[in-house]
Amino acid sequence: MTTELFDDWVERFETLEVALNQLDAATGDGDHGATMLKGLRAVQLSPEQPAKAFRKAAGGASGSLFSLVIGALDSVMRGRQSLPEALSTAASRITQMGQAVAGDKTMLDALLPAATATTVTDAVTAARAGCLATQAMSARRGRARYVEGAGVGCIDAGATSVAELLEVFEKHWQEDS
Amino acid sequence: MKKLFNSQQRMVDDMISGFVAAYPDQIVKGSNSRVVRRKTLRTKDNKVAVLIGNGSGHEPIAMGFVGHGLLDANVVGDVFTAPSPDLILEGIEEVTGSAGAVLLISRHEGDVINGNAAAMMAQDDDLDVRPLLMYDDISSAPRGQEHERRGAAGTLFIYKILGAAAEAGVALDDLIVLGEAVRARTRTLGAAVSPGVSPINGELMFSLADDEIYIGMGVHGEPGVSRRTVGPVNELVAFMVDELLADRPIESGTPTLVLVNGSGGTTMMELLTIYGEVQSLLDGQGIPCLSPMIGPFSTTQETAGFSISLFTPTEPMLTWWQAPHAAPLFPTIFGEAAV
Known part of the structure; x- marks a missing residue:
């Protein structure tokens, strides 16, 4: 059930809020965890479509960009799209809106590898690996690009959130069985 | 944290309420309480609207600059967080008349993404809204890449000059040209x-x-x-x-x-x-x-x-x-x- 997924997303991000804020603080304004949680709580409680509820409640670039990931996973849950289809569509729209590409140290560095995986488990593994790879990258988009050293040495908070959303999603998703 | 708020949930709304209470003849909340606008709008009289959406926490910019001769409205986001495209659209709808609107965007990732999205949504609804990107911070990108720079305090020159020009009846196309010229000189x-x-x-x-x-x-x-x-x-x-x-x-x-x-x-x-x-x-x-x-x-x-x-x-x-x-x-x- 999608509502259980939403509950678990909220629960996971409640435990991650401070850590995500800290990851974000290294290169930005330190609110990424709070923003994700605000959006996910709206997904859990609002009668609106999950993506729209997230976008309106979270605000900021994260609200618009992550709403596409939320919408993609929601549509997979509802059987409207396959995971690779849904994630690829989300990734291309995020690329267009955010003007970012692979290697820019953004959420896309977790999302793009995940979109090429054929199973949910592989997608989670790919997202995790992509997320860790952001540690060595220098930011070319987002606030991190303006920081001394462009964030090299820090894992990107947005990429981390992509991996976490997927990992919780995996628990609720039964592979075609 | 030693800060004088009632609660984190209410801090932005409490600030807006205080501002509106202080200047009731000039400022009111719009139909969405995060849209702060002039009490008396002139945009139905063929005046181009000038507005901006931005994260709060930077006051007096931009909420404090709503008023005759300056902004028609400010769409107030959460602290340091650009308002959603949906909320910016509400602000645009609230103040835009037949002469159209300039949607100012201080060049930061969230403001750009959500501002452009809101302008597109408004254009789909037949409102003549033009986004104007503002950037002036020389530390954020080298010379030759000025369009990659972020917005900083120098954007105030654009607010004031476009606000005054719009008040005097300058048309939308000319306002955009004027705004770009101010930007190029800042x-x-x-x-x-x-x-x-x-x-x-x-x-x-x-x-x-x-x-x-x-x-x-x-x-x-x-x-x-x-x-x-x-x-x-x-x-x-x-x-x-x-x-x-x-x-x-x-x-x-x-x-x-x-x-x-x-x-x-x-x-x-x-x-x-x-x-x-x-x-x-x-x-x-x-x-x-x-x-x-x-x-x-x-x-x-x-x-x-x-x-x-x-x-x-x-x-x-x-x-x-x-x-x-x-x-x-x-x-x-x-x-x-x-x-």
């Missing part, structure tokens, strides 16, 4: 001395050694791009003015508007000292200073720091700059002889 560089406390998480927004100053501090407390050791302020200011003039040289004899903006935790005593140094450096190069703007206008909580903006207005720009306004928290602009 440069800003900032420095941070000590961090503010984020109202979101109670943490210091960056860390900096006791004897260090960051150059190129972002308006959201983003750490800077280079460091200098604390010394007499005249050396710091000389360095910053050199950087500004290297980025956009100003010919001797060109009247120049200086904005010394405080980040929230720097005293007027310090800001006036800084202005004095700027003016004497410009005097030394034969650049006459127009009546300046000095104070905390674009802030980042109690962050100590400042920015210097240099703007060389044309004669019409100076006229708009000096035109009267009724925005509660925008300063009085003193006039002077025309350029």
Whole structure:
């Protein structure tokens, strides 16, 4: 059930809020965890479509960009799209809106590898690996690009959130069985 | 965290309520309480609307600059967070008439993404809304890549000049051209001395050694791009003015508007000292200073720091700059002889 997924997303991000804020603080304004949680709580409680509820409640670039990931996973849950289809569509729209590409140290560095995986488990593994790879990258988009050293040495908070959303999603998703 | 709020959930709404309560003849909440607008809109009388959506936490910018001769509305996001496209669209719908609207966007990732999305949604609804990107911070991208720079305090020149021109009946196309011209003539560089406390998480927004100053501090407390050791302020200011003039040289004899903006935790005593140094450096190069703007206008909580903006207005720009306004928290602009 999608509502259980939403509950678990909220629960996971409640435990991650401070850590995500800290990851974000290294290169930005330190609110990424709070923003994700605000959006996910709206997904859990609002009668609106999950993506729209997230976008309106979270605000900021994260609200618009992550709403596409939320919408993609929601549509997979509802059987409207396959995971690779849904994630690829989300990734291309995020690329267009955010003007970012692979290697820019953004959420896309977790999302793009995940979109090429054929199973949910592989997608989670790919997202995790992509997320860790952001540690060595220098930011070319987002606030991190303006920081001394462009964030090299820090894992990107947005990429981390992509991996976490997927990992919780995996628990609720039964592979075609 | 020692901050004077009722709660994190209410802090932005409480601030808006206080502002509206203070200036009931000028300012009201819109149909969405996060849209702060003029009480009396003139946009039904063929006046182009001028508005901006932005994250809160930087007051008085931009909410305080709503009023006759300046902004028609401000769409107020959460602290340091751009409002959603949906909310910006509500603001656009609230104030836009047949003459259209300029949606100002201070160039930061969330503001750009959500502002452009809102403008597209409004255009789909047959509203003539044009986004105008504002950027002036020379530390955020090198010369030649000005369009990659972020918006800083120097964007205030665009607010005021477009606000006054729109009030006088200038049409949408001409306002966009005017705004781009002001942008092309403005440069800003900032420095941070000590961090503010984020109202979101109670943490210091960056860390900096006791004897260090960051150059190129972002308006959201983003750490800077280079460091200098604390010394007499005249050396710091000389360095910053050199950087500004290297980025956009100003010919001797060109009247120049200086904005010394405080980040929230720097005293007027310090800001006036800084202005004095700027003016004497410009005097030394034969650049006459127009009546300046000095104070905390674009802030980042109690962050100590400042920015210097240099703007060389044309004669019409100076006229708009000096035109009267009724925005509660925008300063009085003193006039002077025309350029």
